[in-house]
Amino acid sequence: MKLWKKNTEPDKRIERYTVGDDFLLDGRLVRYDCEASIAHAKMLAKIGVLKADEAKKLVGGLKHIQSLDKEGRFTVRSEDEDCHTAIENFLIQTLGQTGKKIHTARSRNDQVLAALRLYYRDALHETECGLLKLDRAFASLKRKYGKVRYPGYTHTRKAMVSSFGLWADGFTEALGDDRKLIRFVAGWINRSPLGTGAGYGVPLKLDRAYVAKLLGFNGVQKNGIAVQNSRGKYEATMVHALGQILYDLNRMSSDLIFFSLPDLGYVALPDAFCTGSSIMPQKKNPDVLELMRAQFHRVAACETQLKNTAANLISGYHRDLQLTKKPVMEAFDATLDSLAVAALVVENIKIDAGACRKGLTEDVLATEKVYDLVKRGVPFRDAYRMVGKRYG
Numbered sequence: 001m002k003l004w005k006k007n008t009e010p011d012k013r014i015e016r017y018t019v020g021d022d023f024l025l026d027g028r029l030v031r032y033d034c035e036a037s038i039a040h041a042k043m044l045a046k047i048g049v050l051k052a053d054e055a056k057k058l059v060g061g062l063k064h065i066q067s068l069d070k071e072g073r074f075t076v077r078s079e080d081e082d083c084h085t086a087i088e089n090f091l092i093q094t095l096g097q098t099g100k101k102i103h104t105a106r107s108r109n110d111q112v113l114a115a116l117r118l119y120y121r122d123a124l125h126e127t128e129c130g131l132l133k134l135d136r137a138f139a140s141l142k143r144k145y146g147k148v149r150y151p152g153y154t155h156t157r158k159a160m161v162s163s164f165g166l167w168a169d170g171f172t173e174a175l176g177d178d179r180k181l182i183r184f185v186a187g188w189i190n191r192s193p194l195g196t197g198a199g200y201g202v203p204l205k206l207d208r209a210y211v212a213k214l215l216g217f218n219g220v221q222k223n224g225i226a227v228q229n230s231r232g233k234y235e236a237t238m239v240h241a242l243g244q245i246l247y248d249l250n251r252m253s254s255d256l257i258f259f260s261l262p263d264l265g266y267v268a269l270p271d272a273f274c275t276g277s278s279i280m281p282q283k284k285n286p287d288v289l290e291l292m293r294a295q296f297h298r299v300a301a302c303e304t305q306l307k308n309t310a311a312n313l314i315s316g317y318h319r320d321l322q323l324t325k326k327p328v329m330e331a332f333d334a335t336l337d338s339l340a341v342a343a344l345v346v347e348n349i350k351i352d353a354g355a356c357r358k359g360l361t362e363d364v365l366a367t368e369k370v371y372d373l374v375k376r377g378v379p380f381r382d383a384y385r386m387v388g389k390r391y392g
């Protein structure tokens with residue numbers, strides 16, 4: 001039954017439209033919603049709104065849902081509308097009158113934000129782990145091939161001597177920047193929205209700080225209007241940070257696609273990582289890298305979607321905001337999958353030192369020759385012109 005149902009029977013067609021696929025997406029939030037509700041129930045007991053045994057029963061019921069969910073036995077159905085409803089209905093069915101008390105002093109508006117933030121916190125932590133794994137893959141590439149020199153490029157034309165050590169370090173440094181950004185965003189959003197209700201508080205004296213502490217938040221996000229208006233804004237910032245990671249993976253993919261061109265052959269992808277053509281039997285295509293490159297654009301679109309969904313709304317909750325859920329989840333999935341696959345690729349590519357040596361044609365050394373002259377006292381511009389004569 002809907003939490004808000006009074007006397008009218010909702011129109012099924014409208015219901016289907018308003019629920020959309022939210023009930024499916026909410027499958028991921030069940031454990032987090034229970035976690036937040038456990039803290040909420042404990043706080044209600046602390047301030048004397050619930051009796052100790054009532055809170056105990058509610059906590060037990062919520063833990064039971066968490067274990068059912070873990071075994072894949074707690075489903076949010078379309079008729080439930082969302083996980084918050086499914087959970088409350090379950091508590092009412094199993095605990096009767098006590099179950100009806102869980103929603104004291106809250107609204108689904110602060111509730112959904114709490115569940116989402118707990119989910120984000122875990123997903124951001126997983127993102128950090130993925131970044132560290134990729135870091136280790138670059139370190140192992142550097143150990144194996146760091147000294148191999150190859151021509152570095154500008155304008156897709158040979159420029160100066162580079163090495164795979166320099167290349168690996170370049171991405172390690174960039175991913176280190178991304179990690180800092182992820183950490184910053186994780187700290188920024190790690191504040192409790194609970195207790196702000198629908199955006200305008202609750203006419204009870206709550207201990208918001210206690211709930212925040214139980215849930216491991218850094219503190220409370222104070223103002224209810226700020227809380228509601230942050231939905232969409234926080235998400236866009238977080239997805240922007242994820243996009244920075246995919247930006248680096250995008251550039252890395254382009255490098256590897258180029259370095260593994262059969263005409264260059266500096267890098268070889270294992271055959272098992274390549275895909276074939278349905279017509280050209282000789283082809284070994286780097287589809288995996290092309291898709292990784294494209295994920296950046298996909299996540300950039302999620303960021304735009306988030307900002308555009310939330311902007312222009314007057315302060316407070318609007319159902320529009322439900323549509324911010326999917327792009328965030330999509331962005332996390334794209335990032336986590338890409339990080340895992342990128343680590344696999346970096347660990348398994350082979351660098352052909354012979355092909356790299358062949359690529360280091362004499363022109364790649366032109367700048368070094370200029371500097372040999374500079375070191376012997378020739379002014380730079382003269383040295384540049386002297387060497388440059390050979391190249392027309």
Ligand code: ARG
Pocket residue numbers: 022082108109112317319321322325
């Ligand atoms: N599924 C909704 C969302 O994600 C839950 C909040 C519903 N709140 C409401 N006032 N209708 O936004």
